[in-house]
Amino acid sequence: MRTGAPLRMGRQEYPATARLVMAIVNRTPDSFYDRGITWAEDAAMERVRMVVEQGADLVDIGGIKAAPGAEIDAAEEMRRVVGFVERVRGEFPDLVISVDTWRAEVGRAVCAAGADVLNDAWGGADPELPSVAADFGVSIVRTHTGGVAPRTRPHRIEYDDVVADARTSLLAQAEQCVELGVDRSRVMIDPAHDFGKNTYHSLELTRRLDELTTLDWPVLVSLSNKDFVGEALDLPVGERLTGTLAATALSAWHGAQVYRVHEVVETRQVLDLVSVVAGDLRPARTTRGLA
Amino acid sequence: MITGVAVVPSAPLLLPEYTGRSDAGAAVRERSVALVRSVVSGCGPASRVVLVAATDREPRSSRPPLGRRVGIHLLDLAGAGADDVVEVPWDASVAECRATGDALGAGAGEVLLVVVADGSARRGEKAPGHLDERALDVDRDLLDALRAADPTRLLALDPGLCAELLVHGRAPLQVAAAAMSASGPMRCADLEAGDPFGVLYVTARLEPVRP
Numbered sequence: 343m344r345t346g347a348p349l350r351m352g353r354q355e356y357p358a359t360a361r362l363v364m365a366i367v368n369r370t371p372d373s374f375y376d377r378g379i380t381w382a383e384d385a386a387m388e389r390v391r392m393v394v395e396q397g398a399d400l401v402d403i404g405g406i407k408a409a410p411g412a413e414i415d416a417a418e419e420m421r422r423v424v425g426f427v428e429r430v431r432g433e434f435p436d437l438v439i440s441v442d443t444w445r446a447e448v449g450r451a452v453c454a455a456g457a458d459v460l461n462d463a464w465g466g467a468d469p470e471l472p473s474v475a476a477d478f479g480v481s482i483v484r485t486h487t488g489g490v491a492p493r494t495r496p497h498r499i500e501y502d503d504v505v506a507d508a509r510t511s512l513l514a515q516a517e518q519c520v521e522l523g524v525d526r527s528r529v530m531i532d533p534a535h536d537f538g539k540n541t542y543h544s545l546e547l548t549r550r551l552d553e554l555t556t557l558d559w560p561v562l563v564s565l566s567n568k569d570f571v572g573e574a575l576d577l578p579v580g581e582r583l584t585g586t587l588a589a590t591a592l593s594a595w596h597g598a599q600v601y602r603v604h605e606v607v608e609t610r611q612v613l614d615l616v617s618v619v620a621g622d623l624r625p626a627r628t629t630r631g632l633a
Numbered sequence: 634m635i636t637g638v639a640v641v642p643s644a645p646l647l648l649p650e651y652t653g654r655s656d657a658g659a660a661v662r663e664r665s666v667a668l669v670r671s672v673v674s675g676c677g678p679a680s681r682v683v684l685v686a687a688t689d690r691e692p693r694s695s696r697p698p699l700g701r702r703v704g705i706h707l708l709d710l711a712g713a714g715a716d717d718v719v720e721v722p723w724d725a726s727v728a729e730c731r732a733t734g735d736a737l738g739a740g741a742g743e744v745l746l747v748v749v750a751d752g753s754a755r756r757g758e759k760a761p762g763h764l765d766e767r768a769l770d771v772d773r774d775l776l777d778a779l780r781a782a783d784p785t786r787l788l789a790l791d792p793g794l795c796a797e798l799l800v801h802g803r804a805p806l807q808v809a810a811a812a813m814s815a816s817g818p819m820r821c822a823d824l825e826a827g828d829p830f831g832v833l834y835v836t837a838r839l840e841p842v843r844p
Binding site for chain 2: 623624625626627628629631632633
């Protein structure tokens with residue numbers, strides 16, 4: 343069992359033993375899992391309220407689905423997320439708000455609207471994004487995609503050693519953020535399961551995640567209902583929760599700290615169970631054999 | 634001379650190492666600490682505090698018995714400490730309890746007893762020892778004896794039946810009863826009982842009858 347590194351997001355400070363739930367909130371009409379259920383702003387706001395109530399530590403707001411599809415330019419992406427970030431900030435002054443974007447232009451606008459974290463899910467596709475994080479003093483997630491272009495599917499990609507490739511890339515990206523002025527405790531690294539990877543790559547990253555959690559950067563994992571879970575079990579989207587939670591438990595034991603998820607309640611339970619087993623959290627209530 | 638008696642539960646869930654994020658024993662602990670505090674302050678500084686607790690029924694570890702640890706913890710929370718600890722075997726005979734108690738009560742100095750003692754752990758189907766309907770009668774005898782501050786009735790509790798019913802406080806209570814007999818008449822000033830987890834917890838304060 344391992345723990346990560348101290349982490350700061352917004353005004354919050356988290357110890358290396360924290361295991362945090364980042365709830366996905368899509369302002370998209372076409373994301374793979376929720377298929378547009380929170381596309382309308384009011385529906386997205388309702389989801390924010392629900393995940394906060396369910397115990398999410400932060401939300402990750404996205405305006406573009408990861409898979410290929412209709413082109414969404416920066417202006418349209420901003421229309422989808424900037425006002426919404428402002429609205430969430432207004433209703434939840436202390437909630438940590440992350441925005442999933444690779445564009446510096448969008449990053450700048452959402453930071454001005456109150457975002458605390460830039461989730462650079464496409465591995466530094468826009469080299470200006472870290473400077474935005476530095477300028478606004480917000481946190482940033484760096485990801486390993488093997489250098490693929492945003493919104494592309496991997497096709498016949500091989501690595502000599504995918505974990506080594508992720509390690510090298512993530513260390514370089516994280517150090518670059520610090521050089522550009524981002525506080526060290528505000529930089530997270532994410533091996534980005536399925537991004538630029540086939541299922542074997544994502545499974546190997548899961549198996550050897552401790553090689554990333556021991557680098558002294560907080561590790562974020564995004565496993566929720568992804569294809570590597572589906573292919574591991576031959577299950578379609580909609581039937582991957584159990585597999586997702588199993589991968590979550592393994593990642594937690596390896597020391598990952600932030601979990602980007604669709605299902606908050608179930609993830610919270612898994613993470614709390616791991617924390618309790620690890621001795622990082624007291625059990626909720628104990629009377630068995632003790633009355 | 635016995636200047637006061639506090640009876641408190643011996644549930645391990647009262648100890649910090651066995652407390653979860655939500656504290657299942659909060660109410661019982663709070664009540665126990667308040668009671669110990671009131672007995673200690675009522676007796677004055679001249680009284681020696683003697684903790685009376687049973688050994689573990691099923692010892693598996695080298696740690697001190699749970700009853701002793703719970704008693705010391707409650708005293709600590711009450712801002713007091715034990716000057717002496719009497720550890721009585723949980724299955725001590727009435728004669729053994731009587732001998733130990735006589736010595737405590739007949740001494741010249743003032744002695745305050747903190748007795749760590751529970752009733753039956755077989756008070757319901759979810760109780761640690763499952764339900765044994767005889768538990769309710771035996772517990773009633775135990776509580777009546779405490780309410781009456783009657784050492785004779787406490788000493789009449791049957792060790793064999795109490796063992797069957799997992800009455801973990803029988804021996805410590807009989808030590809206290811013998812001490813009270815040797816010291817002088819007492820009255821029950823306060824008693825509360827409950828079984829939130831199928832075990833009878835008692836918090837009680839006994840004080841000498843003043844002429």
